[in-house]
């Protein structure tokens with residue numbers, strides 16, 4: 001295969017595209033000019049550059065490389081990537097997602113009474129916001145809390161706060177995390193609630209709500225039999 005199938009302006013556009021998308025998808029190879037083999041969602045007569053223009057927002061929305069959905073190769077270059085393969089589960093899921101998003105925009109949202117004009121369009125990024133699997137901060141913390149405990153949840157919070165500051169995938173405002181503390185409080189998971197509130201106090205030292213919640217939690221912890229009592233409390237009654 002060679003570039004002779006492309007007109008010069010298209011070739012130039014492709015090269016420019018390759019340069020622009022460099023960090024996510026390094027090189028555009030001559031072999032990519034093959035015809036498209038396994039399209040089930042996009043129209044069969046779509047050109048390769050047009051298709052790739054539709055693919056790029058997927059990568060950006062999920063903050064993944066092309067290879068997240070396309071198997072083969074070394075995961076960095078396009079060498080050996082089998083774009084037409086149907087074997088990658090993420091590609092299969094992505095197909096479902098493309099159809100779902102189309103349905104929401106074409107079938108569901110037009111039914112809203114007194115809809116805004118111009119209408120809002122749902123895109124992959126509306127939900128994904130830089131996550132391959134869109135999840136809320138408190139959902140992610142709750143999940144890890146259930147399996148690995150409070151300390152792991154605290155570490156996850158710190159890691160996400162550092163990593164996702166720019167991309168804005170998560171809500172780090174005070175009450176987002178307080179609601180997780182409250183849930184743990186209701187479930188009687190005093191130690192975990194203390195860890196979560198202490199974490200949040202570090203970022204919101206002025207918050208009265210957190211201080212009050214911690215007061216309640218340390219008191220509840222005092223009243224729990226010592227065998228299960230929190231041993232790592234900070235800033236409590238003192239000596």
Ligand code: HEC
Pocket residue numbers: 025035036037038039040041042043051052055056058059062064065066067068069070083084085090091092094095
């Ligand atoms: C979130 C998943 C996802 C990401 C990321 C993604 N793709 Fe795709 N890609 C798909 C799906 C799904 C199809 C099949 C579309 C269809 O069935 O019409 C596809 C099809 C293709 C095809 C057509 C293969 C063929 O011959 O049938 C090419 C080429 C391709 N993608 C290139 C890319 C490139 C280049 C990137 C990075 C910019 C990329 N893709 C990123 C999901 C993805």
Ligand code: HEC
Pocket residue numbers: 058062090091093094097098101122123124125126127128132133134
């Ligand atoms: C209405 C919200 C929403 C929209 C819009 C949306 N997604 Fe998703 N997507 C989700 C949710 C929620 C999941 C996780 C589903 C699960 O596994 O329970 C998901 C999962 C996925 C996965 C699987 C990830 C994994 O690691 O398992 C892929 C790939 C994906 N979406 C691609 C896309 C693409 C591409 C688009 C745009 C065409 C898109 N999504 C639009 C909500 C959305």
